[in-house]
Every structure is written in C-alpha cells, then in structure tokens.
Amino acid sequence: MAKPKVGYSRRSLLKAGGAAVAASALPAPMLWAQETKDIVLRQFGTGVSNLNDVANKVKEDLGFTLEMTALDSDSVTQRAATQPDSFDIADIEYWICKKVWPTGNLQAMDVSRIANYDKIVGIFKSGKLNEDSEIAQGTAPHTVGFIPEPGATTFADEQTNWMTLIPTIYNADTLGIRPDLINRPIESWAELLNPEFQGKASILDISSIGIMDMAMVCEAMGEIQYGDKGNMTREEIDATMAIFTEAKQNGQFRAFWKTFDESVNLMASGEVVIQSMWSPAITAVKSRGIPCVYQPLKEGYRSWGGGIGLSQSLSGMELDAAYDYINWYLSGWVGGYLMRQGYYSAVPETSKEFMSENEWGYWFEGKEATGEITSPTGDVLAQAGEVRDGGSFEERMGAVACWNAVMDENQYMVRKWNEFIAA
C-alpha cells in the first residue's frame, strides 16, 4: 500500500479512490482536492456502459464529475470522427476505433500509467484468451489496440507502450430466442432463416454488425465459405445479401431493429421469436417475467469489445484525471457492476472482489446459482439452480467465431445494405 505523502493528504483521491491509486505502483498524479472537484470529464458512448451509477460512483470515489451521453453505435462513430472537441473520453467499440483512429481525434495512452495492465485479459493484448486459443476473424481488439508511437495513425502489429483504447467491457453475442414459442432445441445460426419462423425473425439494422450475423447464418447454412467474415470480398457481400434479400422478400422478417429497446419490445411482445440480440436485452425481457434464452450455437459467437479512448485535446490536469478514471475503471467496482449484467470486465480478477461468490460462480464460472441472482438494479434474473446460457467465461469467450468488424469494402457493403433495406 502506498503511503500518503506529506502534502497530498487532502486529496480526496487517496481517501476514497484508494483502491485504484493504491494498487498503482506508480506515483499518484498530483491532484488537489479543491481543483479536482471542478474537473468535468465528458464521456460519450453506447448505452451499454454509459451508466449513471458509474458517474455517481466516480464523483464519490475520485471527486470529479463525469458527464455521460449515450448514443447508438452510428452516432458514436459520427461524433468521434467529426466533433473531437465535444468529448474528453470516448467509450467506443474496437471496430469503431478502426474507423475513427485515423482521424487523429484520439490520443494514445501510456501503458506504463495503467496500473492493472498486466491483469488485462489476453484477448486485448496478444489476441489469445489462452496460449493455445485461435484468433477469431474480424476486427479482433488486439489488432487495433496498439500504435507504434504517439501520434501514429496506423496500428501496431504487436503490443507496444501506446494503447488506443483501454478495454472496459466485452461480450459474446448470439441469437436470442423465445423457448416458450419455439418449443424445440435451437442449435445453429442457420435457424434464423428457417421457413418455420417466417414472419417471426428479426435482424439488427446496423450494417456493420448485421452483416456479421448474416455471415454467421450463411456459413452455418453451408451456402457460403468465407475467407474472412470480418473482411469480405465484394463477391461474398453480394452472395450474402442475395440470400437475405430473398428471405426478406419471402417475408421471413417481422421487422429490423436499430435500438436496444426495439429489440426488447419485439421479443417481449411475441412479434419475433428468434433474432439477433444483445445480452442485456435478454435480461430486460426476462425481468418482465417472459422466458428468453441467449442461445449458444454450435458455430460459435459473434463477439464485440469496447474501450475508453482519450480525446486528443485532453491535457494537463484533465488528462491526469482521465488516467485516474481509467485506473479506477479497471480496479473492479465497474467490472463487478457490468459483470452482474452479463458482460465481462477486461480485468476479471479485480471484479471478483466486488461480487459475491454466488454471482462470480454464476456469471463467470458458469456454475449453478446457489441463490437468487439479481441485476445491479435489483431485478431477479435467475433462481437458485439455474446456469448461465452458454456456461463459463472460457466456454463463451473461447468459442468466438468472429469479432465485430469494419471491412475494406465497407462503403460497398453499406450501399448493398441500403439496397437490402429497400428491397
């Protein structure tokens, strides 16, 4: 434990945010309590991690104010690329980073200032969960996680001292189903286009993610063999779109969704029984007392990861505060909060301290719940004896087939996507 140095004792930082700073082997930044109070960091990102509870806890632990803005993925990309002065911290996904980094609106982070860097899961550093795991297709986080030197607009091939995003949250996505309305086991992505579910299927209308789900389906059907689902050729894009356009014209889809709430409503109302879905949306449906399963499929998961990036314009005290925030973020409280919603933390071992044994067993280890599992907001999500869909962290993150991605042929894909919607 670092001893408070003379003259720094007034820092609320050391008082409350002790966990984060004390864990750091490095000298704590020189922030004075009075000034800290006046610091405001503006963070924006997708709804998943922009939580008011986090902002409140930051105020309590670190003393400064964190202003949160939640937007959809497209708006996040747009803002990061076009309005660099409108934010201090960008909470974005790795594929968005690939798109936005070349604009120079973000600055790289000094790894030596990140206390828990060594404990960050391998996926974000070497790309491998374990020694022997295979790297999935798509924009795998480690491929856009580092740059060779500050100011570079291209990515480094291996770990360097300069990180683009500090990983915060990630998960493995699959199809959500209504078991009570399907009444039989679902095992493959191909089921999305099964005529049995005509008029009762849905896919998300965010092209960069939707195309990946489509690819998982087409591959599972045995229709297309992709070289790299995360970086398709024009022919592969055309073939994928042709299959889905035909399905659309045959009335396979009830609707497409673009926001989290839309996906929840489609599922909860029974308009749709099988669709692309995000983990907390399943939780939201379940908490209304409606059965909903995040179905593990034999072809594997489509995964995504998010991280915090720093605006190019951050400097001085604000920059120090941002580093404190990052270290605090990885120190466990947020990780525990997010993991109790079904996401994973980049540094699971620190989150463990903020979860009960039952919660850790259920969410991370894939064990049977020994008691009721509740969300951070108090909704009951599982009863004793239930097991998490898909099992443990290793089982789920070890079965990732591809990562959300931006392709070289992105513009072509987007135009084809527009055609698909208009078809």
Place this chain on the structure above:
Amino acid sequence: MRLKNRHVLGWLEAAPLALVLLAFLIAPIVMIVIVSFWGATEFSIYPAFQFDNYEFLFGSPVTYRVFWATLKYAFITWALTLVIGFTAAYFLAFHVRSLGMQVALFLVCTIPFWTSNIIRMISWIPFLGRNGIANQTLISWGVIDEPLEWLLYSDFSVLLAFVHLYTLFMVVPIFNTMMRIDKALLEAARDNGASGFQTLVHVILPLTKPGIMIGTIFVVTLVMGDFITVRFMSGSQSANVGRLISNDIALLQYPSAAATAVVLLATVMIVIAILLRFVNIRKEL
C-alpha cells in the same frame, strides 16, 4: 432626394427578413448543394468537384425504387387525407350551425396534436401488433382465426400513421376556405334548382380549391420529407428517400446524403410547381 430616401427606407425595412432568410434558408441550401459535389472517405469528407455522388445515385436501381416508394406514399396519403379532411371540413363548415359549436368541434380535431408526433405514431404499435388490441378483438369477435400479420410493420401501418398524423393539415386550410364561401352563393344554387350534390361539385369544390391546394402542399412535403414514420411503422423494412439520407448520415457519407437531399428537394419543388399550375393560392394568403 425624397424619392431616394424612400428607396433606402424600403431596403432597410426589407433587410432583416432578407438577412434571416439568407442566413437560415438560402445559405444552408447552398451549402448542401456544394457538399453534394464533395468526396468522402470512411471517416472524413474532402472538398472536390466531382459527380460521383450523383452518378451513383442515378446509376442505382435502388434510388428509383425508393423515390417511387416515396411518391407512392405521398400520393396515397394525399388521397386519403383529402377525402377525410374534406369531409370533416365540410361537416364543420356547413352542417354545424353555431359558431361556438364549430370552434369547439374544430378544437376536438386538434386534440391528438397535444402530444408529440412520435408518441402518436408509436402508440399504434401495441394496438396493431400480432397480440395487439386490434387482433385480439377481431379474434374474440370470431372475424378471424389467425392474427392478421399485415396490420403492423407493413405499408398499411405506414400509411395509417401518415393519415393519422397529417389529416389535420388538410382539415385546417379547407375549413378555412369553406368558411369564406358566401352563403348567398349556396342559396342561389339552390334557388336555381341545383341538388345538394351539384352544389357540392359545381360551387363548393371550385371555391375550396385554394384550401385543398395548401393542404396538399403541406401533406405532400411532410410525407416526402419523412423518415422516422417509415422506419418505425414498417419495422425498418421499407425505405423512403428520408431513410436513404439518414442512413448515409449515420455512416458519415455526408456528400452522398447531400446529393440525395438535392434530388429530393428538386423533386418536391417540381411536384409543387405542377400543383401551383392548377390553382392560384395567392388570393388565399
């Protein structure tokens, strides 16, 4: 000298409005036209003078399909709002005798407008859904056995929402014009032996044309510029020009969005120009 001063004064009087229009109407449109010739990369736009955006726009069959769908939505919505709007206005203007009652009923027409556009639209979704009130009612009456799928997320639901949202824009100007019709003309028609229907077709309808035209312009421009109604009510399954533009913007393709906007603007202006050939609305204003 006095004359010259009057000129100066006139210019000064017109200046504020002219400046406002210049800054907030002309300048943005000019910007859009300029940007429509620019180029775009994945994450940025760069100044250029190229026809790529228009080339792609006019070269893609999707564009024609989507413009056609937009015009189709506009036409059907126009026809339905006209029939409903005209009937409602006719009832208010000629069947309701007391002015107090007219005003009261007119206000009733506006009640749905006390909440936001989006809420009025979204409230249809639980009503029309597979397990919604409409389907449950029809099933319990024994009219149908299976829920009707086409009630929601279809062209039907899109048009229903459009008609619901925009009929008032037809009622108001038509009602306004009808109230100005000299009642003596109706009496004269009657005295000359015209039936109720003949009076309607030969007297009321021609005199109401300016109101119909103003309502038409409202409805057509609103429907052609819409994107959110189509997105929500079709479950993102149909596209109109507005959605094309919003998709482009979402993907940072501003020049392409600008080009589409320019073409849409031109289309709407042509439609309105054609409409104005038929009726002179100046005397209404």
